[in-house]
Structure formats: structure tokens, C-alpha cells
């Protein structure tokens with residue numbers, strides 16, 4: 001393992017979307033070879049909209065087919081709210097993407113949180129971790145679940161998943177899924193994949209777009225001292241690819257800007 005994260009910059013989200021689609025298709029093909037399913041972790045925030053732009057576009061004849069019936073979707077993080085609440089990452093993904101997938105492409109298996117446990121996020125995280133154990137451990141006696149792909153966002157403060165700058169959760173090494181009850185961004189109660197799980201993905205993609213991300217992108221790529229997104233870069237190295245638009249990377253200098 002080595003190398004550096006790959007930073008891809010596009011003029012705008014419309015130009016970014018086709019390359020993100022190709023990248024996801026490549027990850028899907030690799031996942032299907034590996035275990036006949038495609039295990040993906042997905043974030044909330046601004047990501048689902050961009051994801052929908054990439055995945056709901058008409059197929060080009062030369063490309064692999066999206067096989068949503070082989071997808072197993074987990075949440076990279078989720079807020080402890082009902083599934084139809086406007087703060088729910090599932091609700092967002094459903095509205096932006098899941099509800100719009102054409103029937104002929106099949107429907108993913110989506111692993112939502114147990115909303116009977118909204119008042120007990122420790123138990124909610126433990127149950128979600130059990131789902132991962134069931135889905136991944138049958139494959140091999142893994143110490144960590146290895147996602148085929150993690151699709152992540154980057155907050156303007158450098159957080160990703162519900163891993164926030166300076167938070168003790170950044171030091172969590174035992175559990176795969178952790179509760180957080182003091183998220184600085186509301187809602188306070190959430191669950192999140194932990195850093196070791198995130199950095200062990202086969203592929204790790206960040207999608208960061210818009211001028212609101214410009215300052216934090218500079219910090220991440222020009223120093224980054226312990227920011228959650230930087231820690232993912234440092235752990236995932238060349239398995240990490242950033243999909244950005246010009247406003248998000250204006251003024252960011254980085255040694256490797258590439259293509260897929």
C-alpha cells in the first residue's frame with residue numbers, strides 16, 4: 001500500500017457526474033467479482049444529490065450495467081431520527097436516488113438504522129455493527145468489514161461521516177460503528193462508521209463541491225493537522241479519490257491531480 005490520494009477537479013457538478021459514475025461502475029464490477037454483491041457505504045449531506053446525477057443518467061452503450069439488485073447499501077453515518085425525518089440520511093438518499101431508480105435496474109438492499117432505538121444510540125450502533133458482522137464476517141474472519149466502496153462527504157469543518165475535528169471518536173479503534181451524542185452539527189445524536197473501517201475500504205471516494213468547501217480543502221491538502229478528512233487521506237492513500245468542482249479547489253495546490 002502506498003501512493004497518494006487522487007484529487008480530481010471538474011468545472012462543475014454536471015461534468016463531475018459522468019466520471020463519478022464510471023468510478024462507481026468500476027467498483028461495482030470489482031465487488032461483484034469479489035463476492036457477487038456490491039457493498040457500499042453512503043453518506044448524507046450534499047452527496048446524494050450528486051450521486052443521483054451520476055447514477056440516474058442514461059447509460060452509454062459501452063459501459064457496464066448498473067446492477068442495483070446486487071447492491072448492499074449501508075450508511076457511513078446516520079442521524080438518530082425517524083426514517084421519514086428531514087434530517088435522516090436515509091430519507092435524503094431515498095428521495096434523491098432510491099425512489100428514482102428505474103425498475104429494470106433492480107433495487108438495492110438498504111440497511112437502515114433501527115428506529116426503535118432512537119433513545120439509545122449505543123444500542124443502535126451495536127445493532128448496526130451486528131449487521132456488518134452478518135454481512136461481512138461470513139466472507140472471512142475479518143477484523144474489519146472491507147467495503148467495496150465508501151462514498152463520503154466533507155463538511156466545511158473537515159468532518160466526514162460523523163467523525164468531527166478534535167472529537168475523541170477519532171481515536172476509536174475497537175468498534176466498527178460508534179454512537180455520538182454530542183455532534184457539533186445537529187442533530188446531536190448519531191451513529192457513525194469508525195476511522196479504521198473507513199480507511200480499510202477497497203475504494204474511498206470523497207465528493208466535495210461548491211465554494212463553501214474551498215477553505216477546508218486548502219487545509220486538508222496543505223497541512224490538515226488531524227482533520228478527519230486528512231486522517232482518511234493518510235490511512236487510505238491511493239485508495240482515496242476526491243471528486244471536486246473548481247469552486248471547491250480554487251487555490252488548492254496538490255501534487256497529484258489526475259484522472260481515473
Ligand SMILES: O=C1O[C@H](COP(=O)(O)O)[C@@H](O)[C@H](O)[C@H]1O
Pocket residue numbers: 042043044045046047077078079089152153154155156159160161162185
Ligand atoms: O452531517 C453530515 O455532514 C456531512 C457533510 O455534509 P455536506 O452537506 O457538507 O456534504 C455528511 O457527509 C454526513 O453524512 C452528514 O451526516
